[in-house]
Amino acid sequence: MTNPTNTRTFAPNERVKKRNAAEKRFKGYGLTAIAVALAMLVILIGTILTRGAGAFTQTFVTLNVELLESKLDKSGTRDPAAIAKVTTFGYAPLLKAAMERTVADHNIDTDLKSGDMAKILSKSAVAQLRNLVLSDVSQIGTTVEIRFLANSWIDGYLKGRVTRDSIANNKNVSAAQLDFVDGLRAVGVIEKTFNPDFIFGSDASDQRPEAAGMGVAMMGSFFMMMVVLVLSLPIGVAASIYLEEFAPKNWITDVIEVNISNLAAVPSIVFGILGLAVFINYMHLPQSAPLVGGLVLTLMTLPTIIISTRAALKAVPPSIRDAALGLGASKIQTIFHHVLPLAAPGILTGTIIGLAQALGETAPLLLIGMIGYVATNMPDGIVAGLLDPNSAMPAQIYEWAKRADPAFYERAWGGIIILLVFLISMNVLAIWLRRKFERRW
Amino acid sequence: MTPQTLIMAVALLGGIGFFMGRHRALSSADHDPRLLHSRPHYYGGFVCLMTLVPAMLSLAIWVLVQPMVVSSLAGGLVSPQSIPNGSSLGLIMSDVVRMAQALTMAAAQGVIDMDALGDAGDAPAQMADILNAVGIAVGSDMTPDMVQSAMEMVRLTAIGDWAMTIVVGAIALIGFGYSMARMTKSFWARNAVERFILVTLISAAAIAILTTVGIVLSMVFETLRFFSLHEWADFFFGLEWAPNFRGDSALSILPLLWGTLYISVVALLVAVPIGLFSAIYLAEYAAKSTRGVAKPLLEVLAGIPTIVYGLFALITFGPLLKDIFGEGGVLGVGWMGDARSVATAGIVMGIMLIPFVSSLSDDIINAVPQSMRDGSYGLGATKSETVRQVVLPAALPGIVGAILLAASRAIGETMIVVLGAGAIARFAGNPLEALTTITTRIVSQLTGDGDFNSPETIVAFALGLTLFVLTLGLNIIALYIVRKYREQYE
Numbered sequence: 001m002t003n004p005t006n007t008r009t010f011a012p013n014e015r016v017k018k019r020n021a022a023e024k025r026f027k028g029y030g031l032t033a034i035a036v037a038l039a040m041l042v043i044l045i046g047t048i049l050t051r052g053a054g055a056f057t058q059t060f061v062t063l064n065v066e067l068l069e070s071k072l073d074k075s076g077t078r079d080p081a082a083i084a085k086v087t088t089f090g091y092a093p094l095l096k097a098a099m100e101r102t103v104a105d106h107n108i109d110t111d112l113k114s115g116d117m118a119k120i121l122s123k124s125a126v127a128q129l130r131n132l133v134l135s136d137v138s139q140i141g142t143t144v145e146i147r148f149l150a151n152s153w154i155d156g157y158l159k160g161r162v163t164r165d166s167i168a169n170n171k172n173v174s175a176a177q178l179d180f181v182d183g184l185r186a187v188g189v190i191e192k193t194f195n196p197d198f199i200f201g202s203d204a205s206d207q208r209p210e211a212a213g214m215g216v217a218m219m220g221s222f223f224m225m226m227v228v229l230v231l232s233l234p235i236g237v238a239a240s241i242y243l244e245e246f247a248p249k250n251w252i253t254d255v256i257e258v259n260i261s262n263l264a265a266v267p268s269i270v271f272g273i274l275g276l277a278v279f280i281n282y283m284h285l286p287q288s289a290p291l292v293g294g295l296v297l298t299l300m301t302l303p304t305i306i307i308s309t310r311a312a313l314k315a316v317p318p319s320i321r322d323a324a325l326g327l328g329a330s331k332i333q334t335i336f337h338h339v340l341p342l343a344a345p346g347i348l349t350g351t352i353i354g355l356a357q358a359l360g361e362t363a364p365l366l367l368i369g370m371i372g373y374v375a376t377n378m379p380d381g382i383v384a385g386l387l388d389p390n391s392a393m394p395a396q397i398y399e400w401a402k403r404a405d406p407a408f409y410e411r412a413w414g415g416i417i418i419l420l421v422f423l424i425s426m427n428v429l430a431i432w433l434r435r436k437f438e439r440r441w
Numbered sequence: 442m443t444p445q446t447l448i449m450a451v452a453l454l455g456g457i458g459f460f461m462g463r464h465r466a467l468s469s470a471d472h473d474p475r476l477l478h479s480r481p482h483y484y485g486g487f488v489c490l491m492t493l494v495p496a497m498l499s500l501a502i503w504v505l506v507q508p509m510v511v512s513s514l515a516g517g518l519v520s521p522q523s524i525p526n527g528s529s530l531g532l533i534m535s536d537v538v539r540m541a542q543a544l545t546m547a548a549a550q551g552v553i554d555m556d557a558l559g560d561a562g563d564a565p566a567q568m569a570d571i572l573n574a575v576g577i578a579v580g581s582d583m584t585p586d587m588v589q590s591a592m593e594m595v596r597l598t599a600i601g602d603w604a605m606t607i608v609v610g611a612i613a614l615i616g617f618g619y620s621m622a623r624m625t626k627s628f629w630a631r632n633a634v635e636r637f638i639l640v641t642l643i644s645a646a647a648i649a650i651l652t653t654v655g656i657v658l659s660m661v662f663e664t665l666r667f668f669s670l671h672e673w674a675d676f677f678f679g680l681e682w683a684p685n686f687r688g689d690s691a692l693s694i695l696p697l698l699w700g701t702l703y704i705s706v707v708a709l710l711v712a713v714p715i716g717l718f719s720a721i722y723l724a725e726y727a728a729k730s731t732r733g734v735a736k737p738l739l740e741v742l743a744g745i746p747t748i749v750y751g752l753f754a755l756i757t758f759g760p761l762l763k764d765i766f767g768e769g770g771v772l773g774v775g776w777m778g779d780a781r782s783v784a785t786a787g788i789v790m791g792i793m794l795i796p797f798v799s800s801l802s803d804d805i806i807n808a809v810p811q812s813m814r815d816g817s818y819g820l821g822a823t824k825s826e827t828v829r830q831v832v833l834p835a836a837l838p839g840i841v842g843a844i845l846l847a848a849s850r851a852i853g854e855t856m857i858v859v860l861g862a863g864a865i866a867r868f869a870g871n872p873l874e875a876l877t878t879i880t881t882r883i884v885s886q887l888t889g890d891g892d893f894n895s896p897e898t899i900v901a902f903a904l905g906l907t908l909f910v911l912t913l914g915l916n917i918i919a920l921y922i923v924r925k926y927r928e929q930y931e
């Protein structure tokens with residue numbers, strides 16, 4: 001065995017050692033830089049997942065509520081109009097009674113008054129009960145089992161966000177209530193389960209974080225993306241065809257080209273200002289409407305689509321064009337019958353990536369009024385979807401972040417998970433399309 | 442006819458035109474397509490286009506112009522006395538428009554009879570009833586001349602709608618008749634249709650220009666209005682930013698510019714070393730498989746929406762910094778009062794910018810010819826010496842371009858600074874204190890119920906224009922440098 005260092009023709013002197021050390025250090029810097037960048041990515045994704053996963057589960061309280069005729073329908077006629085006159089205040093005693101009964105049924109030891117017991121429920125519980133009764137008045141007089149949302153403090157307690165220490169001076173929830181919750185939990189009245197309403201439901205006022213959901217904002221984003229797709233794809237493809245296939249090389253087309261590459265780098269908030277000045281102040285389109293959001297995002301997406309479409313058109317070899325032209329096709333026929341179909345996968349990929357960018361964009365939406373608005377109503381129909389005030393997914397996340405309440409922060413992170421699921425699926429689709437239809441000439 | 446029914450009618454005529462045109466052309470060639478100059482569907486298409494396009498364009502223009510004309514005609518009826526102090530004809534007219542809307546709705550619902558209206562002297566009282574009936578609210582006090590103006594508006598709109606139907610219908614029919622008359626076998630239908638397609642393509646390309654023109658005009662116009670209300674020299678060279686809605690606001694861009702540049706510099710201090718060293722490692726050292734994994738992963742950082750970074754800065758990173766540097770923190774130094782600060786926003790923004798620096802630098806380093814490296818190795822240089830003394834100097838212009846692009850991103854970034862940087866406009870040097878930026882002030886001045894006649898609101902347009910010019914300048918320089926550099930080695 002020979003030691004490799006002994007086979008060297010010269011022994012490494014001080015200077016060589018120094019240079020080799022510098023070499024190692026330099027390589028180390030590079031590795032560290034990549035490690036730091038990737039660690040940031042991992043931390044970011046980890047934060048999102050750990051903080052946001054909780055939003056998908058919610059604490060529910062299952063109660064047997066006796067729908068007393070004496071409280072809800074004094075006349076006994078079951079006349080819906082008369083029953084509708086009982087406001088949510090009229091339903092509160094039913095919940096208190098139901099709480100007391102639960103305590104009695106399960107032999108739970110507590111000093112709480114029934115009012116404080118009922119306070120562990122969400123503020124939306126009475127409205128939920130009222131809507132249930134009004135949907136079918138024949139239930140009055142019977143006892144029904146209903147699942148209510150617990151309020152955000154109790155929910156936070158089950159998720160570990162709220163502890164007895166952290167609520168020492170809190171007016172909204174007391175340690176006794178937490179003990180009571182522990183008792184109910186032991187007998188299975190309170191449980192934490194998956195909550196589809198977070199994904200499909202509507203936003204709620206800042207008093208009821210437990211009831212807030214992404215569904216309506218998702219529809220807002222959907223309609224915006226439809227506007228972006230319908231406008232930016234045809235316009236972007238048409239513009240690219242002209243620039244790539246027809247445009248003469250002169251100063252006008254130079255200006256257009258410089259323009260497009262610069263538009264791609266204009267800060268998104270500037271597009272928001274444009275939208276506010278042109279679409280809302282000048283054209284008087286409705287504020288907060290997905291149509292306006294879609295128009296603004298279209299202007300932002302166009303450069304992306306144009307750049308990728310031009311690349312796709314450029315990738316189609318000239319021999320295809322020459323063959324078609326040689327057979328007597330006109331230039332337009334050549335492009336629409338031969339070049340465009342071959343470039344379609346590339347165009348599609350670019351479009352999906354452009355849409356994904358637009359989907360996550362927030363800043364311009366702030367200026368056209370898509371925040372500060374509680375998106376509670378599902379749009380009914382396409383016109384309403386385009387013109388009625390709505391939120392959008394990133395705007396909804398910002399709105400929740402602004403409400404400065406840990407329960408809403410959790411929902412904001414959860415909203416990010418939903419948004420990222422959309423973005424990742426769109427990007428995966430784009431990569432898959434590229435791999436599947438990629439063609440080497 | 443409403444515009445919607447008109448569109449349907451014209452579209453129907455266009456559809457019929459397609460089949461009639463095709464049939465007529467075929468008939469002229471004894472139903473032998475070979476005798477036609479173009480294939481039959483080009484003939485149908487020509488008729489369809491000639492019917493639809495001019496009519497639709499005129500309809501669009503009409504729909505845009507009519508409200509302006511009607512409003513200026515009806516606005517003449519409002520006497521100057523009924524404009525209260527502090528209000529303007531524009532505000533009054535928006536109420537008049539709302540009244541006109543109410544009248545139209547009420548007439549459509551059959552609540553009122555339009556012809557019977559207007560004789561009575563108590564017009565405002567009648568109007569109030571009508572507004573109540575259809576559930577529309579009007580902001581200012583109603584005067585008889587305003588009601589009169591609203592009724593004039595309804596009358597003119599009705600006339601306008603009739604005229605629109607006639608004009609647009611006539612244009613559609615003329616187009617239809619003209620094109621049908623040309624449906625002979627010798628007509629060059631394909632060339633005509635293709636000319637039309639080419640025009641469409643050109644107009645699509647022009648939209649890119651129109652967008653830029655729209656951005657610039659909309660902002661220049663409002664900025665000039667702002668400078669008529671506020672001294673321009675104070676805006677550019679004043680030292681204080683303190684808007685208030687009493688009217689004596691200090692609106693100067695310098696404190697905001699300071700905050701913007703400070704945060705951008707912090708972001709670049711994070712992004713440039715990490716991005717550049719990553720690029721060097723990926724381009725010069727990494728195995729192909731490592732590169733194939735690491736590069737797309739780095740680029741994920743650029744694909745994450747900025748709202749996510751903003752939330753990360755606000756909820757996770759800011760409080761973490763405060764736990765270290767804040768009052769009662771790990772270091773016990775108490776340098777940081779609030780979780781929002783220059784460092785919070787800057788460092789998080791730096792993470793976002795890493796791929797902007799690394800991807801472009803990586804491309805540029807790869808574009809340095811291998812022969813230059815080989816020459817350096819041949820002289821006995823180590824790899825790092827080659828990178829530092831040969832590759833980087835050769836790639837320097839391109840890398841500078843990449844950094845400038847990242848800088849323009851940083852200056853225009855909004856969500857991270859809105860959530861992470863705070864709202865205090867001042868010239869502070871401590872990176873752990875809150876500062877504010879141009880973009881956050883644009884958001885705060887334009888959200889909420891701003892009055893677009895007050896300088897406090899429209900200052901946002903001046904800020905936006907400055908931001909646009911700043912980033913545009915950086916981009917043009919960066920793209921010029923990058924392009925110049927690429928040419929050097931091609």
